[in-house]
Amino acid sequence: MRKIASENGLKKGPWTEDEDLKLIRYIQAHGPGQWRILPKNAGLQRCGKSCRLRWINYLRPGIKRGRFSFEEEETIIQLHSVMGNKWSAIAARLPGRTDNEIKNYWNTHIRKRLLQMGIDPVTHAPRVNFLEISSILNSAGLNLSNILNLQTLVNPQLLKLATILASSSKIENRELCLNNHINHPLIPYQNHQNSNLAFAALNLPNTLLNQSHLMHENDIQNIPDNLVNMNGDTTQDILMCERAFLTGDCFNNIPNYSNQSTAQTSEKSSFQPSYTENIIPSSPKFNYESVLSSLMSRSPTPVISPSEFINNGSTEDVRESYCSSMFKLETQKSFEFNDSM
DNA sequence: AACCCCATCAACCGCCACAGA
DNA sequence: TTCTGTGGCGGTTGATGGGGT
Numbered sequence: 001m002r003k004i005a006s007e008n009g010l011k012k013g014p015w016t017e018d019e020d021l022k023l024i025r026y027i028q029a030h031g032p033g034q035w036r037i038l039p040k041n042a043g044l045q046r047c048g049k050s051c052r053l054r055w056i057n058y059l060r061p062g063i064k065r066g067r068f069s070f071e072e073e074e075t076i077i078q079l080h081s082v083m084g085n086k087w088s089a090i091a092a093r094l095p096g097r098t099d100n101e102i103k104n105y106w107n108t109h110i111r112k113r114l115l116q117m118g119i120d121p122v123t124h125a126p127r128v129n130f131l132e133i134s135s136i137l138n139s140a141g142l143n144l145s146n147i148l149n150l151q152t153l154v155n156p157q158l159l160k161l162a163t164i165l166a167s168s169s170k171i172e173n174r175e176l177c178l179n180n181h182i183n184h185p186l187i188p189y190q191n192h193q194n195s196n197l198a199f200a201a202l203n204l205p206n207t208l209l210n211q212s213h214l215m216h217e218n219d220i221q222n223i224p225d226n227l228v229n230m231n232g233d234t235t236q237d238i239l240m241c242e243r244a245f246l247t248g249d250c251f252n253n254i255p256n257y258s259n260q261s262t263a264q265t266s267e268k269s270s271f272q273p274s275y276t277e278n279i280i281p282s283s284p285k286f287n288y289e290s291v292l293s294s295l296m297s298r299s300p301t302p303v304i305s306p307s308e309f310i311n312n313g314s315t316e317d318v319r320e321s322y323c324s325s326m327f328k329l330e331t332q333k334s335f336e337f338n339d340s341m
Numbered sequence: 342a343a344c345c346c347c348a349t350c351a352a353c354c355g356c357c358a359c360a361g362a
Numbered sequence: 363t364t365c366t367g368t369g370g371c372g373g374t375t376g377a378t379g380g381g382g383t
Contacts, residue, residue, distance in 0.1 A: 048368085049353085088372085
């Protein structure tokens with residue numbers, strides 16, 4: 001039970017209308033600040049901290065209350081993926097929203113939804129581990145090691161995609177990931193944001209990106225040499241392609257789908273990083289665009305844009321459904337190439 | 342109707358950074 | 363340089379209300 005009064009006679013708990021009025025009138029007359037002496041001068045039996053919190057989070061002019069919009073939610077997720085639990089910094093980019101409100105919304109809505117989607121809300125990486133990927137492949141009649149050996153039977157580009165996926169999925173230690181993703185000389189940290197936007201634009205799970213993005217340098221060694229040699233591409237080619245994949249650069253020319261979605265995303269998002277100078281051109285040898293186009297063209301599921309989906313409903317369920325569908329759809333797409341084998 | 346469970350969110354708490362003495 | 367006061371931040375708590383049984 002929350003205490004109504006502390007031992008020093010100060011009141012605790014929910015604020016009354018009368019207390020709110022006293023606080024508002026005092027601040028209108030004297031301005032905010034001097035929180036320690038404010039309650040005494042304003043005739044309030046509250047501690048200064050409580051007054052400050054009440055003003056900042058509830059009474060301050062310009063506070064936007066009510067449900068978070070889809071755009072706000074999207075912004076929060078993007079910012080959180082970059083800033084982590086820096087709620088005040090996130091709130092600074094969302095006019096009218098307080099850090100407390102965003103924090104609560106994250107913990108009660110977004111965090112839960114990400115977990116349901118199989119995404120770690122702390123790292124924003126998929127919680128699917130290597131064994132689970134193998135399991136998915138097995139259930140689809142595939143074995144990852146077989147894939148790597150059957151390179152002559154499948155599209156070599158797909159093979160590389162699988163290889164990269166396999167190597168990146170070995171990363172499970174968050175600290176290791178963070179250190180390497182910051183220090184990796186080949187993958188600029190800022191690209192993270194571009195990548196998020198690119199993946200958002202394509203409705204691809206940016207978590208896939210994040211995990212790949214955090215690829216440890218040692219894992220690069222795990223790319224089979226024979227694979228690289230037989231296809232005529234060097235490890236550097238693959239790394240360049242991976243970078244293009246991560247930055248979303250390889251998606252830029254996918255007709256209709258990417259262009260349309262990119263426009264929607266840039267229009268919606270209030271967070272528009274300008275890191276294009278860090279985008280590394282995709283390899284001329286290895287064309288992920290064709291790989292992805294190929295993958296997408298194999299999907300029987302029609303492409304649904306976020307706006308189309310959201311416009312059909314505004315409930316939490318719809319949002320959740322949209323997000324999880326997005327993840328499932330793309331996961332499914334990613335492994336649908338088995339029927340060509 | 343009564344009870345329980347759970348989600349939500351306002352409010353509190355403890356800690357930290359920083360400025361000024 | 364150290365101490366102290368203050369503001370700010372992030373994590374946590376608990377009152378409340380709604381839904382299910």
